[in-house]
Amino acid sequence: xxxxxxxxxxxxxxxxxxxxxxxxxxxxxxxxxxxxxxxxxxxxxxxxxxxxxxxxxxxxxxxxxxxxxxxxxxxxxxxxxxxxxxxxxxxxxxxxxxxxxxxxxxxxxxxxxxxxxxxxxxxxxxxxxxxxxxxxxxxxxxxxxxxxxxxxxxxxxxxxxxxxxxxxxxxxxxxxxxxxxxxxxxxxxxxxxxxxxxxxxxxxxxxxxxxxxxxxxxxxxxxxxxxxxxxxxxxxxxxxxxxxxxxxxxxxxxxxxxxxxxxxxxxxxxxxxxxxxxxxxxxxxxxxxxxxxxxxxxxxxxxxxxxxxxxxxxxxxxxxxxxxxxxxxxxxxxxxxxxxxxxxxxxxxxxxxxxxxxxxxxxxxxxxxxxxxxxxxxxxxxxxxxxxxxxxxxxxxxxxxxxxxxxxxxxxxxxxxxxxxxxxxxxxxxxxxxxxxxxxxxxxxxxxxxxxxxxxxxxxxxxxxxxxxxxxxxx
Amino acid sequence: xxxxxxxxxxxxxxxxxxxxxxxxxxxxxxxxxxxxxxxxxxxxxxxxxxxxxxxxxxxxxxxxxxxxxxxxxxxxxxxxxxxxxxxxxxxxxxxxxxxxxxxxxxxxxxxxxxxxxxxxxxxxxxxxxxxxxxxxxxxxxxxxxxxxxxxxxxxxxxxxxxxxxxxxxxxxxxxxxxxxxxxxxxxxxxxxxxxxxxxxxxxxxxxxxxxxxxxxxxxxxxxxxxxxxxxxxxxxxxxxxxxxxxxxxxxxxxxxxxxxxxxxxxxxxxxxxxxxxxxxxxxxxxxxxxxxxxxxxxxxxxxxxx
Numbered sequence: 100x101x102x103x104x105x106x107x108x109x110x111x112x113x114x115x116x117x118x119x120x121x122x123x124x125x126x127x128x129x130x131x132x133x134x135x136x137x138x139x140x141x142x143x144x145x146x147x148x149x150x151x152x153x154x155x156x157x158x159x160x161x162x163x164x165x166x167x168x169x170x171x172x173x174x175x176x177x178x179x180x181x182x183x184x185x186x187x188x189x190x191x192x193x194x195x196x197x198x199x200x201x202x203x204x205x206x207x208x209x210x211x212x213x214x215x216x217x218x219x220x221x222x223x224x225x226x227x228x229x230x231x232x233x234x235x236x237x238x239x240x241x242x243x244x245x246x247x248x249x250x251x252x253x254x255x256x257x258x259x260x261x262x263x264x265x266x267x268x269x270x271x272x273x274x275x276x277x278x279x280x281x282x283x284x285x286x287x288x289x290x291x292x293x294x295x296x297x298x299x300x301x302x303x304x305x306x307x308x309x310x311x312x313x314x315x316x317x318x319x320x321x322x323x324x325x326x327x328x329x330x331x332x333x334x335x336x337x338x339x340x341x342x343x344x345x346x347x348x349x350x351x352x353x354x355x356x357x358x359x360x361x362x363x364x365x366x367x368x369x370x371x372x373x374x375x376x377x378x379x380x381x382x383x384x385x386x387x388x389x390x391x392x393x394x395x396x397x398x399x400x401x402x403x404x405x406x407x408x409x410x411x412x413x414x415x416x417x418x419x420x421x422x423x424x425x426x427x428x429x430x431x432x433x434x435x436x437x438x439x440x441x442x443x444x445x446x447x448x449x450x451x452x453x454x455x456x457x458x459x460x461x462x463x464x465x466x467x468x469x470x471x472x473x474x475x476x477x478x479x480x481x482x483x484x485x486x487x488x489x490x491x492x493x494x495x496x497x498x499x500x501x502x503x504x505x506x507x508x509x510x511x512x513x514x515x516x517x518x519x520x521x522x523x524x525x526x527x528x529x530x531x532x533x534x535x536x537x538x539x540x541x542x543x544x545x546x547x548x549x550x551x552x553x554x555x556x557x558x559x560x561x562x563x564x565x566x567x568x569x570x571x572x573x574x
Numbered sequence: 575x576x577x578x579x580x581x582x583x584x585x586x587x588x589x590x591x592x593x594x595x596x597x598x599x600x601x602x603x604x605x606x607x608x609x610x611x612x613x614x615x616x617x618x619x620x621x622x623x624x625x626x627x628x629x630x631x632x633x634x635x636x637x638x639x640x641x642x643x644x645x646x647x648x649x650x651x652x653x654x655x656x657x658x659x660x661x662x663x664x665x666x667x668x669x670x671x672x673x674x675x676x677x678x679x680x681x682x683x684x685x686x687x688x689x690x691x692x693x694x695x696x697x698x699x700x701x702x703x704x705x706x707x708x709x710x711x712x713x714x715x716x717x718x719x720x721x722x723x724x725x726x727x728x729x730x731x732x733x734x735x736x737x738x739x740x741x742x743x744x745x746x747x748x749x750x751x752x753x754x755x756x757x758x759x760x761x762x763x764x765x766x767x768x769x770x771x772x773x774x775x776x777x778x779x780x781x782x783x784x785x786x787x788x789x790x791x792x793x794x795x796x797x798x799x800x801x802x803x804x805x806x807x808x809x810x811x812x813x814x815x816x817x818x819x820x821x822x823x824x825x826x827x828x829x830x831x832x833x834x835x836x837x838x839x840x841x842x843x844x845x846x847x848x849x850x851x852x853x854x855x856x857x858x859x860x861x862x863x864x865x866x867x868x869x870x871x872x873x874x875x876x877x878x879x880x
Contacts, residue, residue, distance in 0.1 A: 100621065100843040102835045107609035211607060368800050369597030412836045421609035518592045538594050 104414075107421045109210045114201045116285065119149040122157055122308060123291035125164035126301025132157050133309060138284055141207035142418050142427040142462040150284050153307035158276065158316040161305040165247040165274040166322055168302025173244050173272035177233030184229030184269060186297040191222045194293065198286055202258055203418040205285040207427030207463070208381055210419050216380075220543055221262040224561075227545035228266035231566060235271065238563050243571040244272030245348060246324035249317040251338075252287075253330045254280035254429050255384040255485075260329050261287055263560050265304060271569035273325065274303045278317050280330075281310045282430045315341070323347060327568065329386070332483075332509075332554050350558025350568045352386065352550060354483040355511030357532065358504035359389030359540060362497075363398045365516035369538065371405045374489070377514060377540040379413065379467050382428055383487040386555075387512035389540050391473075391480060393500050396493040403471065403491065410467050411454040425487060428463040437465050437486030444470045444479035449490070475506060483509070497522060501529045510552030514540040533559075577773060583730040587769060593761035593797055602792035608832045615828070619863045620658055621843060622827040623650060626859075627685055627816065627851045629664040631692075631784065640669045643853075644676035646878060651860050660856065661845040662715060666691075667708040674712035685715035685750070689740055692754075692783035694719035698736055705743040716740070717750045719783060720767065722757045730770055737774035750816055750849075751776035755794045756786040764794055768801035778814040780851065789819025790851070792829060799837040815842065818851025824862040827855055 119135065121128040131151025138147050153161070172180070191198065198221075199213040208217075235242040248268045252260040257279055268275050279287035287306050294304045307313055311334075318326050318338050328338050329352040342349050359377045361370045377389025394402050418426035428434040445451050449470040458464040465486055473480050473490040480490050494500040504513055513532040517523055527535045533551045536542060543549070548564035550556060558568050577583055610618055628647045630639060644663050651657040662683035663673050673684045686708035690696035696704075705716055718740050724732040741749050751771035755764050771779050779798055782789035795817045802813045815838070821827055827850055834842050842848050857877045865871050 101840050102617065102621070102831065102843055103614060104608065104610060105612045105614035107611045215607065365591065366594035366597065367591040369594040369601070372597055372601050421607070518594075538597065 104422050106417070108417060109200055109419045109421055111200060111204070111419065113197045114204070116148055116201070116204075120284070120288045120308070121151045122153050122161070123288065123294075123304070123306040124157070124161045125305070126295065126299070128291070131308070133313075136281060136310070138205060138282065140204050140462075141282075141429050142459070144461055147205060148285065150288075150308045152309040153278075153313045153316070155316045158307055158313065158320060161276045161307050162247055162249070162320045162322050164302035165276050165305055168300055169244075169246055169274045171300055172269075172274050172303050175272075177235060180270060180272065181229045181232035183297055183299050184225050184232060184266065187293060187299070188222050188225035188229060190293050190296055191218070191225060195222065198258060198289060200419065201289060202286050203426070205283050206254065206257060207418050207429050209423040209426040210421055211423065212381060217256060217259050220545070221258050224259075224262040224266045224545045228270040231267075231563075232270040235566065235570070238566050240567045240570045241573040245569060245571060246273060247322060248273045248275045248325040248327060248569065249320060249323035250275055250277040250327045251314045251317060251330065252277065252279055254283040255381060255386070257283040258286040258290065261290060263329070264327050267560070267565045268327075268569050269303065271566060273569050276305045276307060276317055276323070278307050278309065278314050281308070284308045318342065325349075325569065328352070335556060348568065350550075350560065351556035352558070352560060353511075353554060353556040354509055355386045355388065355551065355555050356391060356481065356483055356507045356509045357387055357389050357512040357514070358391045358393050359514040360393045360500050360504060360516065360526065361395065361398070361402060362515075362517040362519070362522065363395045364518050366518060366538065367398070367402060367405060370516040371402070371409050373514060373516060373538070373540045374406055375409060375413070378489045379425060379487050380541050382426055382465070384429060384433070384485055385541060387534060387541065388485075389512075389514050390484060390488070390490060392489055392491045393494050393503055394491065395500075396495055399493045406469070407452065407454070410469070413454065413456075413467055415456050415464070415466065416459060425467060428465050428486065431463055433485065434463040434465060437484055437488060440479055440482060440484045441468060441488055444473070444477060444490070447477045447479070449473045449477055449479060475503060481507065497526065501526065505529075505531045508554040511555035512536065577731065577734050580729060580731045583734060583770070584728065587730060587766040590765055590769060593765055595761055598761055598793045598796060602796045602833065605832050605836055606792055606829045610828050610832065616863075616866050618828045618831050619824060619859050619866070621831060622824070622850060623856065623859050623863075624658040624661060625845045625848055625850050626660040626856055627662045627664045627818070627849045628660045628856060629784070629818070629851055629853050631664070631666060631687060635666065635669060637669065637672050640665055640672045641676050644673050644682070646856070647682045648677060648680040650856060651877075657860065657863065661849055664717060664851065667704060667711065667713075670708050670711035670713045683714040684712060685717055686711070686713040687717045687719075687783075689718040689736075691717070691719050692785040694721045695723070698739055701736065702739055702743045705740050709743065709745055709747050713747055715748045715750060716744050717752055717780060719752045719754060720771065722754055725758070725763075725767060725770075733770055734774045737771055737776060741775040748777040749775065750778035750780045750814075752780045752783055752818075754783055754786055755781045756788045761793065761797050764797045765801055768798050769805065772801070772805045772809070772811075772813050776813065778816050778849070780816040780818055782819040784819035784851065790817030790821055792833060795830060796833055796837055799834060799842070802842070803838045812847065814847040814849065816849040816851050821850055821852045821855050822858065823855065824858050827859060
């Protein structure tokens with residue numbers, strides 16, 4: 100019997116989007132000096148709001164505000180800073196629905212994910228680092244904050260990346276100037292309101308919006324002591340160049356081309372779920388996405404059949420529908436990039452497959468896509484696609500799996516699926532990746548450090564290790 | 575697959591892919607977030623009603639109680655003829671004749687538990703004659719229990735042969751094999767027991783007797799739905815699934831239907847292939863159905879007790 104789920108849209112009424120937004124500097128919303136830009140809903144292409152562009156002069160004002168606040172903030176006892184962070188965490192929980200809806204509208208991700216993954220993790224991150232604020236002397240990285248942190252974050256997890264950046268910085272006593280991505284500024288600006296609501300001292304958190312030039316101004320400002328960036332390897336390289344020769348401390352969390360490795364003794368139904376979570380979670384807009392599936396050849400056929408059957412049940416459409424699994428691609432530019440790389444996959448001889456899947460007429464959409472017959476030399480096996488596109492390769496022996504998995508300039512994450520514990524450990528010790536997931540994928544927790552090897556960046560975020568990036572080294 | 579010895583059965587059953595508990599729990603939890611509203615809810619409620627095996631399995635059951643339950647099974651809401659009948663009534667063997675008499679040719683099936691229900695601790699001879707008695711009394715379906723002691727001790731052949739013998743005693747009647755998953759402890763065991771029951775000829779695999787906790791949890795039902803899906807692909811025979819025990823609310827029932835829809839697929843969304851072993855859920859389904867029709871909730875006094 101056919102069982103169609105009726106539309107079950109989450110209400111937009113919980114969130115009040117203003118027609119225009121300014122910059123958040125020194126605890127107040129102020130006008131930007133640059134030409135304002137529009138942020139749109141990628142699922143419908145409707146304009147959501149006009150957002151200020153921060154020029155170099157605006158960024159300078161923000162850095163000055165942060166510098167001034169640093170004196171006050173860093174002088175507070177850790178237990179006092181913790182109170183603010185706990186307060187922010189609680190307000191985030193209270194306003195979680197509002198934030199989740201806004202995130203889905205501005206980013207295109209399904210409400211199920213913003214509600215069940217992003218927001219709980221955002222609050223958890225603030226709670227976790229609030230707990231560290233008065234215990235820094237036990238962390239082993241000293242207790243002296245760096246000063247002003249310039250932070251530039253991507254559009255794939257706008258609020259979660261903000262939390263990853265701001266929570267540890269503030270816990271350690273730093274102040275921040277943060278630039279959200281130009282396609283997803285709205286939740287960061289709502290977070291600015293939350294800072295006001297929490298009575299956070301002015302200047303401790305400053306949010307400047309704009310495109311790449313604004314980001315460059317934040318990173319390049321001479322009075323910034325610390326640069327934290329999450330985004331593409333390309334921009335990461337530029338940042339590394341621009342801070343070379345300065346005393347700025349840098350952490351970069353960049354791209355990935357992670358291998359998700361399935362052995363023939365894996366729990367196959369759960370492995371299929373892990374493959375789906377690995378590459379189709381958040382439309383594949385995940386730096387640690389399991390974009391390369393390495394499957395042992397003896398089960399390749401069976402696993403592909405199961406995977407295709409499972410992908411046929413994915414529900415693509417309105418991000419605000421509570422039953423949507425795959426939302427919209429974040430921007431026209433990203434969609435063009437995904438299309439270009441996918442076409443190159445076909446051009447290079449890989450076989451392309453997507454489930455029958457109607458795409459909405461308006462907005463930016465790409466169907467879940469699987470490429471089989473992929474070889475190591477294909478671009479779709481080398482380059483980060485950052486979309487719902489899976490490249491499938493096979494292997495025969497564990498050694499071959501390791502070799503193929505490591506044969507990439509990236510090294511952010513990997514997943515291994517086997518019921519054999521000894522093989523799991525053997526693999527984990529050989530994979531050159533910052534995170535190795537064992538019989539799971541794309542699992543995040545504030546207590547667990549996260550970061551890359553090789554061109555996936557340096558520095559760790561999350562966990563006790565995440566404090567190191569925001570404290571002066573003990574000499 | 576030849577079931578000639580414990581060794582060959584073990585080799586087969588332990589060669590099935592394992593079940594990762596964390597992953598299975600997460601998948602079931604994710605599916606339980608599906609939001610079934612308006613027209614979909616209406617369809618789901620009627621589908622669920624038509625899949626209910628309305629059950630009474632108490633030592634204190636009376637002929638009167640069984641007759642009342644059977645009348646309700648045929649016309650769950652006497653005031654609203656658009657409400658479908660349930661799939662079956664489920665009673666102890668000595669009450670089968672009573673049930674048969676009431677449901678008559680309404681299309682509602684009579685199911686009977688058998689084989690020393692609920693523990694299954696008796697001789698094969700007793701189990702077979704228990705089955706034969708229920709079938710002779712007019713049962714369309716037999717819900718047998720497996721010997722969990724034998725299964726857990728690794729005596730798969732004993733379980734296999736008992737199911738075969740009971741199946742033979744069923745004749746035309748359909749055989750549901752109760753695994754009592756609450757006693758099997760691991761999802762790996764649930765998967766193995768599912769395959770064992772299907773290989774031995776069961777027409778349905780059923781989670782629980784309702785006498786042991788936990789009973790029909792979502793992850794256990796998920797694992798069993800995967801088993802019937804895979805069994806059809808490998809062996810070419812379709813087997814039904816019946817979660818039983820602990821399904822009390824419309825929400826519980828709808829979660830089960832979502833699980834079926836997205837695991838075994840819509841082909842199983844049919845009373846011939848999916849049943850809900852329950853009793854109290856029926857009134858909640860009726861209540862929610864009336865709410866959708868009238869926009870108001872009626873109090874429990876407006877629905878018959880049994």
